[in-house]
Amino acid sequence: MACAGLLIVGGCSSAQEPVPANGSVTPAAGPPAAAEADGAVTIADSWVKSTLGAEDTTMTAAFGVLTNHTDKDLTVVSATNSASGRTELHEMAMADGAMVMRPVAGGITVPAGGSTTLEPGGLHVMIMDVQTPLPPGEQVTVSLTFDNGSTMSFQTLTKEFAGANENYQGGETGGMSMGTDAATAGTEHSAGVSTPGTATSHG
Amino acid sequence: MLFAAGSGVIGGAAAVAATATALAADRERSTIARVERDALLARSTFVGTGMEPAAGKHQSGVVTAPQAHSVFAAFDLREGVDAAAVGRLMRLLTDDITRVTSGRAALADTAAELAATPARLTVTVGFGPGLFARTGLTEQQPAGLVELPAFPKIDQLQDRWSGGDLLLHICADDAMVVAHTQRMLLKDTRAFAVPRWFQRGFRRAVGSGIPGSGDRNLMGQIDGTVNPATDTEFDAVVWDTGPGWFAGGTTMVLRRIRMDLDRWDELDRSAMEQVMGRHLDTGAPLSGSAEHEEPDLAALDFTGLKAIPDFAHLRLARGDGPARQILRRPYNYDDSPDADGASDVGQLFCSYQADIGRQFVPMQQRLAESDLLNKWTTPVGSAVFAILPGFEAGQWLGQGLLG
Numbered sequence: 155m156a157c158a159g160l161l162i163v164g165g166c167s168s169a170q171e172p173v174p175a176n177g178s179v180t181p182a183a184g185p186p187a188a189a190e191a192d193g194a195v196t197i198a199d200s201w202v203k204s205t206l207g208a209e210d211t212t213m214t215a216a217f218g219v220l221t222n223h224t225d226k227d228l229t230v231v232s233a234t235n236s237a238s239g240r241t242e243l244h245e246m247a248m249a250d251g252a253m254v255m256r257p258v259a260g261g262i263t264v265p266a267g268g269s270t271t272l273e274p275g276g277l278h279v280m281i282m283d284v285q286t287p288l289p290p291g292e293q294v295t296v297s298l299t300f301d302n303g304s305t306m307s308f309q310t311l312t313k314e315f316a317g318a319n320e321n322y323q324g325g326e327t328g329g330m331s332m333g334t335d336a337a338t339a340g341t342e343h344s345a346g347v348s349t350p351g352t353a354t355s356h357g
Numbered sequence: 358m359l360f361a362a363g364s365g366v367i368g369g370a371a372a373v374a375a376t377a378t379a380l381a382a383d384r385e386r387s388t389i390a391r392v393e394r395d396a397l398l399a400r401s402t403f404v405g406t407g408m409e410p411a412a413g414k415h416q417s418g419v420v421t422a423p424q425a426h427s428v429f430a431a432f433d434l435r436e437g438v439d440a441a442a443v444g445r446l447m448r449l450l451t452d453d454i455t456r457v458t459s460g461r462a463a464l465a466d467t468a469a470e471l472a473a474t475p476a477r478l479t480v481t482v483g484f485g486p487g488l489f490a491r492t493g494l495t496e497q498q499p500a501g502l503v504e505l506p507a508f509p510k511i512d513q514l515q516d517r518w519s520g521g522d523l524l525l526h527i528c529a530d531d532a533m534v535v536a537h538t539q540r541m542l543l544k545d546t547r548a549f550a551v552p553r554w555f556q557r558g559f560r561r562a563v564g565s566g567i568p569g570s571g572d573r574n575l576m577g578q579i580d581g582t583v584n585p586a587t588d589t590e591f592d593a594v595v596w597d598t599g600p601g602w603f604a605g606g607t608t609m610v611l612r613r614i615r616m617d618l619d620r621w622d623e624l625d626r627s628a629m630e631q632v633m634g635r636h637l638d639t640g641a642p643l644s645g646s647a648e649h650e651e652p653d654l655a656a657l658d659f660t661g662l663k664a665i666p667d668f669a670h671l672r673l674a675r676g677d678g679p680a681r682q683i684l685r686r687p688y689n690y691d692d693s694p695d696a697d698g699a700s701d702v703g704q705l706f707c708s709y710q711a712d713i714g715r716q717f718v719p720m721q722q723r724l725a726e727s728d729l730l731n732k733w734t735t736p737v738g739s740a741v742f743a744i745l746p747g748f749e750a751g752q753w754l755g756q757g758l759l760g
Binding site: 199201203204206217289290291292293311313314315317 | 442444445446448449452464465467544545547548549
């Protein structure tokens with residue numbers, strides 16, 4: 155997979171990506187005058203899971219590989235999306251011997267000069283309170299806000315995907331509240347399922 | 358990946374060396390190992406990293422040198438799938454195609470390692486007449502895309518091999534690549550369309566065909582000798598030259614033609630050659646002695662009869678001038694024999710032409726009327742598709758129609 159990793163790193167200047175599905179980075183509009191407006195953080199291989207076929211069509215997630223081109227760590231502290239009014243930053247973690255999904259404490263850090271992968275079974279941008287189900291091929295815009303106040307946004311496509319079901323366990327146990335430990339252990343969709351499509355180790 | 362392949366070869370040589378150990382000294386063993394390894398390496402052809410371009414004026418997989426393995430996958434649009442939904446599907450497929458043809462996994466591929474060696478993978482997308490009708494785009498249907506007339510003297514068409522709103526034609530020099538690509542594209546397509554038929558075909562393995570010669574079909578005949586081969590010829594024969602959204606596209610005719618090999622076997626060799634109009638061994642026209650020689654349709658044989666008979670396939674399949682040629686890109690199929698032991702083999706006849714009505718139909722009408730080969734071949738499936746123009750980076754397939 156060295157090849158794929160190289161391609162992802164090489165292809166992360168998303169302006170050169172061939173089609174909209176790859177997440178074209180739009181410089182943030184508005185006040186933050188930080189370097190991010192110049193594409194300090196880019197995303198490659200971005201996608202959103204379609205809600206088609208999901209038991210709970212009100213929740214889904216966005217994935218991709220974030221790359222920080224600056225020499226300072228940057229942390230995603232909040233997010234918004236065009237498909238729903240509620241977005242959270244989540245992680246999968248081991249708690250009491252079980253994999254659970256929970257809001258990630260302190261946000262999602264993209265290390266200076268490095269990359270962070272958002273993927274099923276790992277860190278992800280949780281899209282919640284989806285009112286209109288998202289069929290495959292729909293365009294979704296996701297905006298990220300960093301700890302220095304800068305923002306970035308990218309447009310990506312929804313894809314039908316059988317995995318990432320851990321995200322939906324919360325609907326059974328915790329209703330719409332995606333608080334902590336929403337996912338239960340021992341389900342057939344227990345986490346640890348990863349998508350090699352987004353290689354996990356970079357820089 | 359070259360390194361990996363090399364390792365495998367060296368591993369094989371090591372096994373040979375292990376045998377030698379029992380028989381000879383270390384020095385002799387290492388010599389054998391080296392000679393054996395060098396011989397294997399000299400013969401090896403590693404094709405996994407071969408790539409065909411995804412973007413461009415035309416889609417790949419049409420004038421691309423035919424790969425060894427192929428699946429023609431036809432779908433029908435689901436109820437309620439409109440032009441906008443087809444556009445969503447095309448965005449997804451364009452992204453998939455861009456990735457997989459360059460050795461990158463499609464997004465959300467859970468077996469991404471299978472995408473690492475594309476082996477000249479191409480994915481070519483076409484729209485059947487039904488798609489234009491069902492999405493309210495009949496006005497935009499290319500003039501060159503017409504349904505074939507019935508050929509009642511020869512056709513025994515079955516629904517299970519015919520028609521279709523959407524075509525995904527996947528080709529690669531490795532059957533594993535075709536299978537994995539099919540799986541990934543199926544996952545992105547099934548929300549929009551249901552499978553109608555899948556037809557798998559094969560040609561000679563890479564490195565198995567005789568260089569410079571057309572491949573033989575399962576009847577043993579050299580096929581595809583007469584084909585446009587230069588960009589000028591492709592422009593004249595294959596591509597729609599516009600104006601309009603279809604410029605750079607083409608049309609495909611796919612005919613599943615069953616061969617009755619068991620009755621063909623009843624012919625003696627010279628009769629087979631008369632039927633084809635070519636020598637079986639060299640593929641040369643019966644008027645000459647070399648495969649690529651221009652046939653002399655007026656030549657007489659020693660009995661005073663036409664060397665190439667009036668019923669010969671070669672004579673009837675020839676186009677009338679450059680504007681009436683087609684590009685042939687067939688695949689072979691070989692399915693399970695029936696309960697009586699009769700084989701189920703044949704050809705997935707695939708041709709490309711700018712205009713089906715002008716180029717393909719007249720030829721097919723001549724063949725249906727008089728081709729003696731019809732006694733041993735039966736069309737059991739038939740479909741036509743508009744092969745979309747290519748896309749440039751940042752665009753998506755069909756954007757000129759649906760965008």
